[in-house]
Amino acid sequence: MARPARGRGGCGRTGRHVGEGLMAAAKVVMADVFGKYYEALDGQVQAQVLQFIMKMQRDPDANGLNLKPPKGARDKRVRTARVTDNYRAVLMHYADRIYYLVAVLPHDDAYGLAEGILFDINKVTGGIELINLGSLYGTLSGRSAEDKAADQAAPALFQGVSDTDFERLGVHGSIVPALREIRSDEAVLGIVETLPKLARDVILCLADGMTVEDVWEQVSSAAATEDEVDTEDYEAAIERPATKEAFTVTGDVAAFGRILSEPLSAWRIFLHPAQRALAERATPYRGPARVTGGPGTGKTVVALHRVKALAERLPPGQAILLTTFTTNLANQLRSLLEDLGGPSLLAKVDVRNIDKVAFGIVRDSFGANSPTPLLDNEIQRRWKELAQEQEPQRWDGRFLDAEWKQVVLAQDVRSRDEYFAASRAGRGRRLNRPERAQVWALVEEFERRLDRDRAAGVIQLAAQAARIASGWSEEEAPYRHVVVDEAQDLHAAHWKLLRALVVEQDDDLFIVGDAHQRIYDNRTSLSAHGINVRGRSKRLTLNYRTTRQILAASLGLLETEEFDDLDGQREELRGYRSVLAGAAPELAGFPTQAAEVAALVERVREWQAEGIEPHETVVVARTHATADAALKALLDSGLAAVKVTGQQTPLPDAGVHVMTMHRIKGLEYRAVAVIGVGEDEVPQAHAVTPPSEDRQQNASDVRRERSLLFVSATRAREQLSITWSGDPSRFLRRHQEG
Numbered sequence: 001m002a003r004p005a006r007g008r009g010g011c012g013r014t015g016r017h018v019g020e021g022l023m024a025a026a027k028v029v030m031a032d033v034f035g036k037y038y039e040a041l042d043g044q045v046q047a048q049v050l051q052f053i054m055k056m057q058r059d060p061d062a063n064g065l066n067l068k069p070p071k072g073a074r075d076k077r078v079r080t081a082r083v084t085d086n087y088r089a090v091l092m093h094y095a096d097r098i099y100y101l102v103a104v105l106p107h108d109d110a111y112g113l114a115e116g117i118l119f120d121i122n123k124v125t126g127g128i129e130l131i132n133l134g135s136l137y138g139t140l141s142g143r144s145a146e147d148k149a150a151d152q153a154a155p156a157l158f159q160g161v162s163d164t165d166f167e168r169l170g171v172h173g174s175i176v177p178a179l180r181e182i183r184s185d186e187a188v189l190g191i192v193e194t195l196p197k198l199a200r201d202v203i204l205c206l207a208d209g210m211t212v213e214d215v216w217e218q219v220s221s222a223a224a225t226e227d228e229v230d231t232e233d234y235e236a237a238i239e240r241p242a243t244k245e246a247f248t249v250t251g252d253v254a255a256f257g258r259i260l261s262e263p264l265s266a267w268r269i270f271l272h273p274a275q276r277a278l279a280e281r282a283t284p285y286r287g288p289a290r291v292t293g294g295p296g297t298g299k300t301v302v303a304l305h306r307v308k309a310l311a312e313r314l315p316p317g318q319a320i321l322l323t324t325f326t327t328n329l330a331n332q333l334r335s336l337l338e339d340l341g342g343p344s345l346l347a348k349v350d351v352r353n354i355d356k357v358a359f360g361i362v363r364d365s366f367g368a369n370s371p372t373p374l375l376d377n378e379i380q381r382r383w384k385e386l387a388q389e390q391e392p393q394r395w396d397g398r399f400l401d402a403e404w405k406q407v408v409l410a411q412d413v414r415s416r417d418e419y420f421a422a423s424r425a426g427r428g429r430r431l432n433r434p435e436r437a438q439v440w441a442l443v444e445e446f447e448r449r450l451d452r453d454r455a456a457g458v459i460q461l462a463a464q465a466a467r468i469a470s471g472w473s474e475e476e477a478p479y480r481h482v483v484v485d486e487a488q489d490l491h492a493a494h495w496k497l498l499r500a501l502v503v504e505q506d507d508d509l510f511i512v513g514d515a516h517q518r519i520y521d522n523r524t525s526l527s528a529h530g531i532n533v534r535g536r537s538k539r540l541t542l543n544y545r546t547t548r549q550i551l552a553a554s555l556g557l558l559e560t561e562e563f564d565d566l567d568g569q570r571e572e573l574r575g576y577r578s579v580l581a582g583a584a585p586e587l588a589g590f591p592t593q594a595a596e597v598a599a600l601v602e603r604v605r606e607w608q609a610e611g612i613e614p615h616e617t618v619v620v621a622r623t624h625a626t627a628d629a630a631l632k633a634l635l636d637s638g639l640a641a642v643k644v645t646g647q648q649t650p651l652p653d654a655g656v657h658v659m660t661m662h663r664i665k666g667l668e669y670r671a672v673a674v675i676g677v678g679e680d681e682v683p684q685a686h687a688v689t690p691p692s693e694d695r696q697q698n699a700s701d702v703r704r705e706r707s708l709l710f711v712s713a714t715r716a717r718e719q720l721s722i723t724w725s726g727d728p729s730r731f732l733r734r735h736q737e738g
């Protein structure tokens with residue numbers, strides 16, 4: 001590892017200058033944006049980048065590096081250097097022997113970038129920031145003629161903000177002329193990515209309608225340093241938190257490689273002000289808090305940062321529960337939490353899916369006599385079997401299953417009398433007393449058989465666990481805080497259980513979810529379970545995952561369907577938008593499935609030709625049969641592909657992932673192909689109760705199927721293709737119409 005040289009003062013005013021011919025060690029500092037450029041390089045060039053950094057650290061003046069100020073650069077401190085014959089590094093050289101590595105790009109692109117960047121010390125944060133004027137103006141001038149024309153009529157968005165206001169808020173003066181040209185939210189979203197962090201936060205908040213004073217209080221003053229800022233003193237600046245958020249200062253090449261190979265690093269460091277306000281809030285929430293928001297708005301990111309913030313002030317001997325619906329999602333949360341805070345954070349947090357939490361409580365209570373948990377498909381099979389045994393056949397298995405879960409288990413009904421008194425709100429079919437008696441007899445028989453087999457459904461276990469935990473004293477409550485992700489999928493029994501696991505107090509429950517993504521049949525209202533989030537609810541609106549084009553196509557899938565806010569009120573996606581732009585999604589129909597999967601193979605090849613790796617691509621279908629047909633077509637054509645089921649995580653070189661819509665929940669891919677979206681497959685007939693049976697259940701089943709398609713489409717970061725054979729699904733109607 002190279003030993004960094006020590007210089008005094010900034011700007012090469014003291015100490016040795018590059019070009020003096022003296023061989024000395026240097027320090028290479030990585031700008032946050034470098035990760036993005038590095039990711040786009042192929043593996044061979046990446047390896048050479050690490051070699052290059054090593055050489056720079058050893059001796060930046062070595063001949064082969066050709067380190068020099070390029071002609072025409074706006075900032076005289078910009079340098080370019082040779083990485084390979086075709087690639088150049090763009091660096092900034094401020095303090096003696098300290099180089100900020102900004103990008104490695106093909107030769108001409110590197111020179112283009114070098115012309116338009118400048119570095120400065122932010123007067124508010126005291127941190128060093130990189131201002132990419134080339135990219136800022138490039139984005140503005142690259143907007144479509146239509147968008148520009150549409151903007152002409154509108155007033156300048158920031159006309160009420162003076163230059164002095166911008167300066168006070170910490171927006172660099174060089175950016176302000178560009179901001180004066182902005183007339184639409186669309187244009188704001190286009191440019192925010194090109195701005196330094198504080199400017200990005202400030203602009204997003206101003207564009208959201210916040211006043212200058214509010215932005216100062218909530219954003220800039222929170223980021224302000226207490227030091228007197230000397231805008232020439234880079235040595236002081238490099239030590240400030242704002243610099244450390246934007247630059248990775250390491251002299252160790254192995255550490256460079258490691259940092260660059262870690263995925264999702266941006267979310268660990270940069271939180272949007274709205275996310276940070278929720279996650280890092282220091283004053284306690286005076287009770288349960290709820291965060292909703294469309295797909296990709298960072299709800300999971302907020303939940304993870306909230307856990308970290310709570311863990312930092314957790315008294316010894318207490319614990320946090322971080323829970324979600326499925327085992328896969330819990331595994332993913334555990335590994336993200338470890339990325340965020342390492343093993344010491346993980347040690348304070350119990351990360352388990354809700355069914356495991358419930359089963360743990362039942363097992364602790366019943367020991368060897370605990371029932372075996374049965375998954376939902378087995379429960380459904382058993383209901384179907386019992387329904388078929390009826391003479392005459394009066395009740396459909398699906399109806400009975402839903403009645404059991406939504407009325408009996410949801411209200412913990414334990415006797416016939418209780419069932420007669422139970423509310424059946426939300427059920428679409430009325431039952432008279434004799435009918436209730438018939439249904440109850442079947443419920444009793446169903447539960448008797450489960451007891452006989454020493455088995456229980458997972459929701460039944462949750463109800464049982466809730467009963468046990470409700471009897472605990474406050475001292476016995478096992479957790480100080482409970483944080484819930486994917487809350488929309490939890491059943492009433494889960495909420496009763498969670499309420500009982502944490503004493504009612506400040507910061508007891510932190511709940512994130514999105515009803516648009518509800519893919520299991522569990523709909524309830526938090527307040528019905530003693531979880532009052534009124535006054536402590538926030539909605540996130542900025543999508544970080546998906547391009548605007550993919551977002552628009554996905555929102556089209558929801559049509560006019562109505563969704564709740566997890567608490568019985570209507571939720572909308574008003575203001576939901578994305579900072580990213582990209583290609584239009586493909587929607588295409590084919591005469592046969594064979595033609596559809598043949599086109600899929602071609603599409604996947606195209607994506608690979610564009611540089612999307614096989615494991616960054618997913619093919620998703622409503623049924624296993626269609627997923628299998630796609631898998632076969634991919635394999636037959638010589639493409640590497642793997643079906644992902646259960647809890648398996650494929651190796652990075654296993655090829656294109658193929659899975660069902662239920663399995664893709666919580667994941668994201670650069671390219672997503674949703675196939676088999678024909679009316680014969682989506683919605684799945686067997687998963688939808690006929691309206692004649694129960695109108696309300698029918699509507700809820702159709703909504704759930706629609707959400708499955710919505711969830712699948714919103715996993716895409718850059719590329720989305722939705723295809724079908726035969727008639728398109730009714731959920732594509734809006735797209736078909738235009």
Ligand SMILES: Nc1ncnc2c1ncn2[C@@H]1O[C@H](COP(=O)(O)OP(=O)(O)OP(=O)(O)O)[C@@H](O)[C@H]1O
Nearest residue numbers: 266267270271272295296297298299300301544545
């Ligand atoms: N502040 C941020 N900066 C950069 N990336 C972010 C930020 N917040 C979220 N992301 C990224 O956006 C993507 C979506 O985040 P996350 O999974 O938390 O969203 P979500 O709302 O939980 O999504 P979904 O409901 O669709 O599962 C992730 O890739 C995440 O790393």
